[in-house]
Amino acid sequence: MIIIRHLLLFLSLVFLLAGCVPNEFRFENRANQNISQAEVLVKEDERIKGAAALFYDDHLIVGIRVKTFSRFNKTKIASELETSLKELYPELSVLVSADSKILTETTKLILTSKDEDVKEDIHELIALVEEQT
Amino acid sequence: MxxxxxxxxxxxxxxxxxxxxxxxxxxxxxxxxxxxxxxxxxxxxxxxxxxxxxxxxxxxxxxxxxxxxxxxxxxxxxxxxxxxxxxxxxxxxxxxxxxxxxxxxxxxxxxxxxxxxxxxLAGSVILFGVFSAFLVALVKTILVKLGVATW
Known part of the structure; x- marks a missing residue:
């Protein structure tokens, strides 16, 4: 019984500490674009606390994490950012999403150096975001 | 008493x-x-x-x-x-x-x-759940049409 209590205490501590993941801004340029403008735009938005952006070929995919109390407007924040990025990079197909799936998948794409399947993965992510169900 | x-x-x-x-x-x-x-x-x-x-x-x-x-x-x-x-x-x-x-x-x-x-027991949950979902959707539709909120 004491062991179970200790284990429960330990597990709850681990669960609580799991929330202390640092919020990072990752920007990856694989398309020969000037990414500093996008970097400034995303970092200066006070409602955004973390982001992963990947410039690849003719695509720009951005996953954002918004601050807790801005979560009610996360779709709006993402669409606002998407509009601004489209103005900055009119030649790119821009996708911005506040969905955590997009953020984790974009981070994965940035961290894995394999270049062959990236385009396919980006298309899959676009299809996921556009899914209506 | x-x-x-x-x-x-x-x-x-x-x-x-x-x-x-x-x-x-x-x-x-x-x-x-x-x-x-x-x-x-x-x-x-x-x-x-x-x-x-x-x-x-x-x-x-x-x-x-x-x-x-x-x-x-x-x-x-x-x-x-x-x-x-x-x-x-x-x-x-x-x-x-x-x-x-x-x-x-x-x-x-x-x-x-x-x-x-x-x-x-669950019948009342379904009934009132569906009804309140209908009301919420109605309010949200009106708010979206007025331009106050977004989907």
Whole structure:
């Protein structure tokens, strides 16, 4: 019984500490674009606390994490950012999403150096975001 | 014995409801259930092609399935006794209401017993759930049309 209590205490501590993941801004340029403008735009938005952006070929995919109390407007924040990025990079197909799936998948794409399947993965992510169900 | 005297005796005998304790227990129980659901949602998002929005459907189904199993094994009543509303309000309470009614009326036969009484408790949940969802959707549609909110 004491062991179970200790284990429960330990597990709850681990669960609580799991929330202390640092919020990072990752920007990856694989398309020969000037990414500093996008970097400034995303970092200066006070409602955004973390982001992963990947410039690849003719695509720009951005996953954002918004601050807790801005979560009610996360779709709006993402669409606002998407509009601004489209103005900055009119030649790119821009996708911005506040969905955590997009953020984790974009981070994965940035961290894995394999270049062959990236385009396919980006298309899959676009299809996921556009899914209506 | 007059009414006032009766009320006085009744008040002195009735044990006081530990409201704060109940609220705390409900908070912990409901919170733990939601924490488990969050883990399941993250699991679906990590290992399957679900987004934050679409992962809620399989998560709800899984939580109902787990609560049905726990009800069948007689464990959910312990959670309910400890957590009160914390065990009843989340979607797991719905699964519990369906299965407990089914188990209770099993002796009356599968069709008229289980089939007829399964949604005895959960029926009101479905009715008022659908009705309130309709009202919320109506309000949201009006707000979207007015340009106050977005989908």
């Amino acid at each position: 007059d009414k006032e005297k009766y009320a006085k005796i009744e008040q002195s005998i009735t044990p006081t409801t530990p409201i704060l304790k109940n609220v705390f227990r409900a908070f912990i129980t409901g919170g733990t259930i939601c924490l488990i659901a969050q883990f399941i949602a993250v699991f679906y998002m990590t290992f399957f092609n679900f987004t934050e929005r679409t992962a809620s459907n399989p998560t709800v189904a899984t939580m109902i399935f787990i609560s049905m199993l726990l009800t069948g094994f007689g464990l959910y009543k312990k959670i309910g006794q400890f957590g009160g509303a914390g065990g009843a309000v989340p979607i797991t309470g719905f699964g519990n209401a369906v299965i407990s009614a089914a188990i209770e009326h099993k002796t009356e036969g599968y069709v008229l017993g289980v089939g007829g009484n399964m949604f005895k």
